Amino acid sequence: MSEKQEMIKKMIEMQKKFIAYEQSKGVSQQEYFTAPEGHDLHNYRQEYNDLAVKLVDIAHAEKGSHR
Numbered sequence: 001m002s003e004k005q006e007m008i009k010k011m012i013e014m015q016k017k018f019i020a021y022e023q024s025k026g027v028s029q030q031e032y033f034t035a036p037e038g039h040d041l042h043n044y045r046q047e048y049n050d051l052a053v054k055l056v057d058i059a060h061a062e063k064g065s066h067r
Contacts, residue, residue: 003058004055004058004059007051007054007055007058008055010051011048011051011052011055014044014047014048014051017040018041018044021040021041027041032044032045033045
């Protein structure tokens with residue numbers, strides 16, 4: 001599996017876990033933006049964003065385009 005496919009797979013898994021958490025417990029703005037260490041959502045936003053940015057960079061590199 002390519003790096004891009006692995007990243008997409010991980011992002012989908014993260015989305016599924018987030019949706020399950022949100023549906024079972026709800027998510028406050030504080031939890032989403034500043035979840036404390038040890039919380040299920042700790043670093044979720046940052047990790048997901050990092051993957052998304054890296055994925056966009058890979059797509060641009062493949063097409064020879066620029067951001």
